[in-house]
Amino acid sequence: MSKTTTIVREGESCDVTCINPGKVRSLARSLPKASTVERISGIFQIMGDSSRLKILHCLSQGDVCVCDLSAVLGMNVSAVSHQLRLLRALNLVKPKREGRIVYYSLSNQHVGELMKMGLEHEREN
Amino acid sequence: MSKTTTIVREGESCDVTCINPGKVRSLARSLPKASTVERISGIFQIMGDSSRLKILHCLSQGDVCVCDLSAVLGMNVSAVSHQLRLLRALNLVKPKREGRIVYYSLSNQHVGELMKMGLEHEREN
């Protein structure tokens, strides 16, 4: 039943042995486009680090300054700041300066919900 | 208002400058324990890669063999197999041999739901 078929995907074509050409074509069509997959995996990747997850967990309970985050996580202020920069770049958190102190908060509730989902998955496993 | 306090976290203590010792203590208490955070971030980390996300997306539509996955994703059979091993190790997918062909499927629906969440986040953003 094996067969060599030419699969066309996003402009380029390549010869691959595939068991079920029809299924392959329909699966290929069903995939969200590359940029979408990239952005979704980006979100998950960001949440795939314990330090960042802890930071987000703290912020889900209200504004926290960098200094306090550093104390809670038990890590370098600089390290925390680097991670906050990443989170800022992805619009997951936003800063608010008050004098010398910068308070961070979640930009929206989506991340909080994703975290809750993660916790539930964990519990059910 | 700044103050130097000793924060005790999981047996070890360290001196850190922190703005709000009370808040820090309560946040520290509110954090899920290390192993839990680790496992949750592990799940997200696994989904934080476009190849794996595509694989999982395919499997969310039914059983697919390694060969077809390779064709759909346009990548090496070996590379796909390596990723499947990771997913297997985390009990996210399971193999079923039929002759020479190995069909993979999702172990449970949790991952599918997480992916849906990701897609929704993406859309709302």
Next chain:
DNA sequence: GGATTAGTTGCATAACTGTTCAAATATTAA
């Protein structure tokens, strides 16, 4: 038996990531 096909695995490697250190910026206090 030998040949072919599907998949796995170990190794090598290039690319990426998280953290730390040191230096810079910004704001307040003396």
Next chain:
DNA sequence: TTAATATTTGAACAGTTATGCAACTAATCC
């Protein structure tokens, strides 16, 4: 102004990761 504090940033480093190649196992077909 100088000193102190809160945060940011860039460079460097160690550790991890995704992929491809080559060699292997497993199953089928001749």
